[in-house]
């Protein structure tokens with residue numbers, strides 16, 4: 609039996625890789641300087657930041673000076689959306705996004721609506737994918753920004769960002785992508801994607817929490833969120849979090865080096881989990897795109913079982929029902945709803961997030977645990993008894 613509890617919620621966060629921690633430690637000790645200071649302590653810290661900036665940039669095919677360090681993807685999304693909206697206000701007041709974005713995109717858009725901007729929320733199909741044509745049709749002469757995530761955090765569906773980018777280029781509209789769940793897991797290149805702004809978070813890719821980045825294409829300008837020392841080309845004031853930045857850079861370098869093996873392993877484990885669940889349990893269905901999906905993502909609905917009850921029953925396996933960021937609410941997931949999944953099945957859904965440190969033994973154990981708990985819950989569920997589900 610594998611060591612329990614098993615962690616299988618890698619979309620919520622990932623364990624910091626030991627190699628990342630090791631790289632960070634000197635920044636709490638001898639290399640404690642402020643990267644803005646001109647003396648030797650400052651210069652040493654600045655060199656470490658430069659190296660990390662180059663590592664982050666290399667992972668996404670950007671230039672180091674196009675990376676703005678932030679506290680994470682929530683801040684990156686806010687800076688991209690509100691910063692572009694404020695900077696380009698005179699050119700228009702319309703933003704296009706999708707119904708399945710993370711709250712860190714939807715909520716800034718809602719705030720902008722309260723400030724007088726107009727936002728179009730484009731729907732998705734049953735796989736959670738937005739159509740390029742729908743995005744194209746939503747763009748008006750007033751549109752200043754399109755924001756479409758690269759991979760969804762609940763169902764893992766990948767979006768046709770590169771094609772959307774071509775349209776945005778032709779219409780001279782900025783394109784932002786929240787790539788939080790995709791960076792480090794799949795090849796991401798800002799030029800191939802035709803994006804102007806791209807959000808990243810270190811803690812989703814085996815780096816530390818509280819650090820992330822925003823890629824800002826040359827010549828794109830953003831109104832900063834706060835005023836101060838003018839760090840990060842004036843876009844993000846505040847003393848640089850050197851230990852976190854070094855950890856972020858190391859995490860990027862590791863992901864770049866190990867991407868193919870990580871991806872293949874996660875996908876294999878994910879497929880093993882899917883096949884095992886489908887064989888062991890009646891009436892469980894996949895949510896999300898069958899192929900165009902993050903390698904470690906598996907979102908399943910178990911008919912006649914409440915996801916929260918399943919979550920409580922699965923004491924030895926840490927998973928999520930719906931998005932971790934909205935798990936305080938018992939509302940069915942708005943992402944699944946937007947895909948046309950019924951409220952009943954949306955409430956019966958579980959998100960498995962497989963990552964670098966999961967093993968075959970853990971997958972097999974998880975299948976057995978799910979089978980045991982689902983059968984027990986169905987046995988006491990009146991609706992299950994009515995339709996005769998085992």
Ligand SMILES: Cc1ncc(COP(=O)(O)O)c(C=O)c1O
Pocket residue numbers: 619620679680681682683710712757759760761786788789808809810820933
């Ligand atoms: C798609 C997506 N965007 C943004 C965020 C927020 O990231 P952070 O925790 O770095 O603020 C998350 C985290 O759940 C996410 O999955």
